[in-house]
Amino acid sequence: MIYRSPFREKSRQTTAFKKEGNWKLGYHTGIDRVCDTDRTLVAVCDGVVTRTSGCGKSYGNHIVYRTDDEKCVLYAHMKDRPELPVGTKIKTGQKLGTIGNTGNSSGAHLHVEIQDCATWGYGKNLLDPNDFIDWDNYKNDFTEKPWKNGSTTEKVYQTVADCKAKKNSIGSLLPREAASCVAVIDGCYLLTYSAKDTVKCGFVAYSGGV
Ligand SMILES: [Zn+2]
Numbered sequence: 001m002i003y004r005s006p007f008r009e010k011s012r013q014t015t016a017f018k019k020e021g022n023w024k025l026g027y028h029t030g031i032d033r034v035c036d037t038d039r040t041l042v043a044v045c046d047g048v049v050t051r052t053s054g055c056g057k058s059y060g061n062h063i064v065y066r067t068d069d070e071k072c073v074l075y076a077h078m079k080d081r082p083e084l085p086v087g088t089k090i091k092t093g094q095k096l097g098t099i100g101n102t103g104n105s106s107g108a109h110l111h112v113e114i115q116d117c118a119t120w121g122y123g124k125n126l127l128d129p130n131d132f133i134d135w136d137n138y139k140n141d142f143t144e145k146p147w148k149n150g151s152t153t154e155k156v157y158q159t160v161a162d163c164k165a166k167k168n169s170i171g172s173l174l175p176r177e178a179a180s181c182v183a184v185i186d187g188c189y190l191l192t193y194s195a196k197d198t199v200k201c202g203f204v205a206y207s208g209g210v
Contacts, residue, residue, distance in 0.1 A: 001069045003044035004092060005138040006112060011035040014109060017128045024058075024123075030074070030113035031129045039099040041075055041110060042142065043090045044133060051120055052082040059111070060103025063096055064120045071127070072120040076111040077103050083201045085158065088190060089183050093142030144180035144192075151175050156191075156202035163188040163203035170202055171195075 005011065015032035023029065043065065050072065051064035059076035063084070066072055079100030084090065101108045114132055116125040154173040157163035164186065173179060179193035188203040 001045065001067075001132070003067075003133050004042075005133060005135045006041050006044055006075065006096075006110060007033070007035050007135075007138050008038045008040050008042060008140045009035050009138055011110075011135060011138070017126075017130065029123055029126055030076075030111050032109045032111050033135075034107075034109045035099070039079070039108070040095055041078065041097045041099060042140075043092055043094045043096055044073060045069075045092050047073070047090055049082070049084050049086050049088045049090060052084070052086060054081040055102045058104035060105060061097070061100060062103075065090060065096070066118055070118050071132070072113075072115040072117060074111075074113040074115075074120060076113075077101060077105040077109065079108075083192065083199070084182075084190075085201075087160070087185075089185060091142060091183075093140065094144075094182060095142075144182055152206070154204040154206050156200075156204055157188075158202055160186050160188045160203055163205050166205065171200065173204060 011033045013033050017031050019028040045067050047065040047067040050066050053062050055061050061078040061081050062076040063082040064074045077100055078097040099108050099110050112129050114127045114129045116127050155169040156171045156173055158170050162168045177193050179191040181189050183190040190203055192201045
């Protein structure tokens with residue numbers, strides 16, 4: 001399967017796959033790319049989030065997702081910790097993060113890796129991303145569904161299980177707060193919404209919204 005670009009505009013390669021150098025394995029395990037204006041990173045194909053991690057290690061803020069054709073795709077050095085929880089189903093072109101400079105990185109760029117396996121492991125089953133990604137296919141054709149939460153305040157949960165059990169709420173979504181539905185899992189609606197200056201996400205059970 002040939003994937004779309006993780007970018008929403010033209011990008012260019014700065015470090016090649018398997019370039020030899022001062023990396024843990026002695027070579028570069030992915031491809032580095034940069035772009036000029038739109039720093040949004042999107043999913044290259046449909047899949048499910050399998051790993052997210054905050055800053056602190058060499059990959060910085062990163063996300064891994066398993067594609068529908070059983071590959072693992074990693075984006076490293078993102079600006080923020082990924083918002084989508086593990087298990088979230090994602091669609092081609094859906095926003096996963098923003099290019100950043102976290103972890104072992106000098107200058108904002110995307111480090112992308114593709115592995116030929118369902119579970120990500122460092123340096124395992126590496127594939128050349130250039131064999132799978134069509135970098136010229138960067139059109140933005142993903143649209144999030146608008147969400148209408150009417151006049152009630154909705155409790156927000158971190159997991160589908162909590163949402164179904166109505167336990168361990170992590171916050172509330174007020175009627176005036178704008179939200180977008182990025183996925184529906186087991187009857188629970190995964191929303192992103194703005195609260196003051198930050199963007200949050202979580203599940204709500206309200207079934208009349210989308
Ligand atoms: Zn890299």
